Amino acid sequence: MSEASLAAAEGRRSGTETRLGLLCLAVLVVLLFLAPGLVNPGILFVIGMTLIQAVFALSWNLLFGFTGLASFGHAGFFAIGAYFTGAALRYDFHLPFLAVLAVAGLLGALVALAIGVVALKRLTGIFLAVLTVALTEAMAKIIGFSPALGEQDGLGNIPRPVIDLGLFRIDLTHGDDYYRFLVVATVLIVAALWWVVHSRLGRTFRAIREDADRARFVGIDVARYRVISFMISGGTAALAGALSAPLTRIVTLDQVNWLASTQPILNSLLGGFTSFWGPIVGSAAFSTINYFTRGFPGLSEIMVGGILVVVILVAPTGILGLLGKLRRRALGKGGRK
Amino acid sequence: MKRRTVLKSFAGAAALLGMNATYLRAQSGPIRVGAAFALSGVGAPVGKQMLAGTEVAAMQINKAGGLLGREVELVIRDDKYNSSESVAVARELAGDGINLLLGGSQTVTALGLAPLAPELNMAVIIVAAAGMPVTHELFNPNIFRATANNYTQYSSLGRVLIEQNPDVRTWVSLAPDGDFGRDSALFFGKAVEKYAPGEKPTVLDTIYTQATATDFRTQINQLMSSDAEGLYIGIAASAQISFFQQARSVGLYDKFKAIGEVGNGDITGKAMGRNTHPNLWSVCHWIHNAEPFASNPVSKQLFEDYVTLKGDEMPSAQVAAGHRAAMAIFEGIRAAGSTETEAVLAAIEDVEFETVGGPVSFRKEDHQLVNTNYYSQMGPSREDPFFAFNKVVSIDAAEMIEPATPGKPFDISELPQ
Numbered sequence: 001m002s003e004a005s006l007a008a009a010e011g012r013r014s015g016t017e018t019r020l021g022l023l024c025l026a027v028l029v030v031l032l033f034l035a036p037g038l039v040n041p042g043i044l045f046v047i048g049m050t051l052i053q054a055v056f057a058l059s060w061n062l063l064f065g066f067t068g069l070a071s072f073g074h075a076g077f078f079a080i081g082a083y084f085t086g087a088a089l090r091y092d093f094h095l096p097f098l099a100v101l102a103v104a105g106l107l108g109a110l111v112a113l114a115i116g117v118v119a120l121k122r123l124t125g126i127f128l129a130v131l132t133v134a135l136t137e138a139m140a141k142i143i144g145f146s147p148a149l150g151e152q153d154g155l156g157n158i159p160r161p162v163i164d165l166g167l168f169r170i171d172l173t174h175g176d177d178y179y180r181f182l183v184v185a186t187v188l189i190v191a192a193l194w195w196v197v198h199s200r201l202g203r204t205f206r207a208i209r210e211d212a213d214r215a216r217f218v219g220i221d222v223a224r225y226r227v228i229s230f231m232i233s234g235g236t237a238a239l240a241g242a243l244s245a246p247l248t249r250i251v252t253l254d255q256v257n258w259l260a261s262t263q264p265i266l267n268s269l270l271g272g273f274t275s276f277w278g279p280i281v282g283s284a285a286f287s288t289i290n291y292f293t294r295g296f297p298g299l300s301e302i303m304v305g306g307i308l309v310v311v312i313l314v315a316p317t318g319i320l321g322l323l324g325k326l327r328r329r330a331l332g333k334g335g336r337k
Numbered sequence: 338m339k340r341r342t343v344l345k346s347f348a349g350a351a352a353l354l355g356m357n358a359t360y361l362r363a364q365s366g367p368i369r370v371g372a373a374f375a376l377s378g379v380g381a382p383v384g385k386q387m388l389a390g391t392e393v394a395a396m397q398i399n400k401a402g403g404l405l406g407r408e409v410e411l412v413i414r415d416d417k418y419n420s421s422e423s424v425a426v427a428r429e430l431a432g433d434g435i436n437l438l439l440g441g442s443q444t445v446t447a448l449g450l451a452p453l454a455p456e457l458n459m460a461v462i463i464v465a466a467a468g469m470p471v472t473h474e475l476f477n478p479n480i481f482r483a484t485a486n487n488y489t490q491y492s493s494l495g496r497v498l499i500e501q502n503p504d505v506r507t508w509v510s511l512a513p514d515g516d517f518g519r520d521s522a523l524f525f526g527k528a529v530e531k532y533a534p535g536e537k538p539t540v541l542d543t544i545y546t547q548a549t550a551t552d553f554r555t556q557i558n559q560l561m562s563s564d565a566e567g568l569y570i571g572i573a574a575s576a577q578i579s580f581f582q583q584a585r586s587v588g589l590y591d592k593f594k595a596i597g598e599v600g601n602g603d604i605t606g607k608a609m610g611r612n613t614h615p616n617l618w619s620v621c622h623w624i625h626n627a628e629p630f631a632s633n634p635v636s637k638q639l640f641e642d643y644v645t646l647k648g649d650e651m652p653s654a655q656v657a658a659g660h661r662a663a664m665a666i667f668e669g670i671r672a673a674g675s676t677e678t679e680a681v682l683a684a685i686e687d688v689e690f691e692t693v694g695g696p697v698s699f700r701k702e703d704h705q706l707v708n709t710n711y712y713s714q715m716g717p718s719r720e721d722p723f724f725a726f727n728k729v730v731s732i733d734a735a736e737m738i739e740p741a742t743p744g745k746p747f748d749i750s751e752l753p754q
Contacts, residue, residue, distance in 0.1 A: 041457070042429025049425065144515060151516040153468055154420060156448040157475055250420045250449045294429070297376035297415035 032183045036176040043291070045247070048179050050287040051186040052244045053267060057279030058193050059236035060264035065273040066197055067229040068209030073132030075260035076139050077108045077234040079251075081241030083143065086155045086251040091148070097161035097172075101185075101242050108238020109231040111135070116227035128230075133258065140256040154252030158245050178246055185243055189236065190280070196232060197276050205229050237264075266304065270311060272318025281319050367410035368403075368676055370395075370666060371430040373423060373440035373450075374464070374659075380418030382574075383655050384442045387464055388413065390659025391439055393642045394667065404670050416440065420449030431457040436678045437670070439662050444468030444517075447482075454479035460669070460681045464662040465655070469520070469747040472703040476743035479678070481685055481704040483662040488739050488747065490620055490710060491521040491569075493732045494597050495528030497712040498567065498618055501730065502595040503534050505567035509541040511556055511580070512571030513548035521599065523749065525569045528737075541565055548572060553580045557587055570598045577601050578608040590614050602654055602713060606724035611717045613724040621713035623657035623693050627726045629711075636693035661692045665699075694731075702741035707734050 031038075035047055056078055063069045081104040087093070088100045095103070115131050143149045150156065160178050163170040172178040196202050204225050207215040216222050245251050254260065263286075264279065271282025286304060293300040315322035372391050375384030395409045403409060412435055416423040423446035427438060438454075438461045441447030447466030454461040455477050463471055463482045467490060472482050485493075499505070508529050512518030526540040544559050550572070557580075560568065570577060577598060584590070593614070598605065600620035606613055624630055625640040639660055643652045665685060670676055673684035689698040697708040709731050718725035739752060 040429070040432025042425065042432035044432075045425050045428040049421065147516075150448075153444055153448055153470060153516060156420075156470070157452045248421050248424050248449070249452055250424070252420045252445055252448070254419050254421065254445070294414060294426075297381075301377065 054280040054283040056240040057264040057267035059233045061268040061279045063233045067205040071132040072129045073136035076136035077237035078241035079256040081238030082245045082251045085242040086158045086245040104242035105235040105239040109235035112231045112234030156250040158249045160246045272320035275320045367408040371435045371438040372411045373414045373416045373426045374442045375418035376415035378418045386653040386655035387659030390656035391663040394663035423449040441466040451475040462662045465658045472705045473747045491524040492528035493737045495525040496532040498597045499529045499533045507539045507565045508567040509565035510543040510569040514545040518571045568593045568596045610723035613717045615716040621711040622654035657693045703743040
């Protein structure tokens, strides 16, 4: 067979795989939307939290996987969104819920911008890690001393919102309705991030990740694009936090500590940080392990820790990387290059 | 008949049978009660002891023939000392048909559970969360708090300390820098001023530290240079032990004639042994071999059954908290003659039941436990384990409880000082 026909066959296979992938995604979204009628409220809540964790992990991986920056205090951005939305609903800021979400995302992006401007030249490596950890610690202190934000007890009794669109109202006060809204919001955020990653902007981020000096040499303003990536990441993390507040109906300092910051890192590593979908797969895997070990206190942590060790040693590119490797081997394209 | 009609009929019949199966299982199988405690993470040492008390209570009920002719089955879950996890657990249990729940072993998890109970149509017994919002701004008819709240607990401790040590005229608090620390120090200090015989004593400004601190040199220096002779310590667990070890070596024991502590009790005693402060007062939940607990039949039985179940002859005081909360829900079911949420909630409002510390009931307006609170005095001993409880003093919560204001935040400045 000639090289041209091989390439054509490869192209056809790739097209079929893309169509199959899209079909699987569509089925998954439909199943997620129909989940309230299929599973009990406990599992539904776990699925809702998984969606939020998936968005949170995607926001972290935009920095790490696609721009080559590591944030170890990403929970600070999540908390900005969660506490702002919690306060806006609890104290009735007279803002439409969609505006509350937009402001929450904007706040996260602005804080990221502030950090980025402070450390414009050094928005990389240990400097960024230290700054983001400092942000989280500072936020925890501020919240801990704010009676309006519930201090150490957390901000509880957060009401679920009603979206008033003028012509009609969407009442999200019932658990299942808010869950459906969450599914729609997650799909939109994931689609937006997918577009970012696969756009010219995303290619610029990847160029910086691969070699910042070379990117600078070809005319890319590395510092500016790093700040843009950081802003999108911070804004998305804040949006994830904003979506979580009406679901859990309480926001606490548990969401503003280093342990919470490790969650998107674990999810991304588990699922595979080299793939766009890796953080989503990691979040789903993490939640599944947690759910099926719920009757055995401490076991889920041991299992997740053990799996992570295995993933790092055997498949550093995570579950998706491992599956890809197995698939290539099955198709006869295995072997190291 | 059309094929679609036949399929619809089959689907309808299947749904009906499924519903009946669930209903029958709920009515004839064991009574399933959810038990969500902190079983991993930093809250685990306390949560596991509370769960042990709850397990003993279920064992006692089942040994006596169960409730309503049915066995009691605990469905145990780990809330990981995390509010989100406590919400997830409650939703999962509700989805599994469980409508009776013991949870909230700490305030942070109770605050997640409380607003959820009406939505899930659950009757929730808050086991040990003492934060004020539970029976104030977060109150709803589906929750009962089976422990004294912070105001009752720490104002009672302040009253005991000043009544037992009237010669100590200047007091100071060392508390963790957070709302619990600030509140408990405030309640303690106000009570010292209010219940002091004769002239009003001086209560100095609270000295703050971190709840998990390990180095107290700065705070000890502040305490040593103050005029105070009486001290309240709001830090708990291993941090409190570190404080005593560091404080003793610089002569703090000689300076302070009386010390009240947050509730470590025998944990501090076992750690300090012969080096226990000679006049150390603790919030006391249960000491199985000290009066008035030693002669209380519920206490005796709890100790025996705990030893049988766990093989440990030194139960923690927290075991009694888990036992008390479980008995509240079991007595509610017994009195209601039903496991339906509404019936159990109504019955718990009226029940009075025996605990290791005597009879208890719930205040109807805000579902706050009304009980007798105990405070123990300990010091060093020559015999193993080299510390001893010398005295236990009780205060009826009815004397120290704040007025019920369900739905409104608690404000100490509104109380008569």
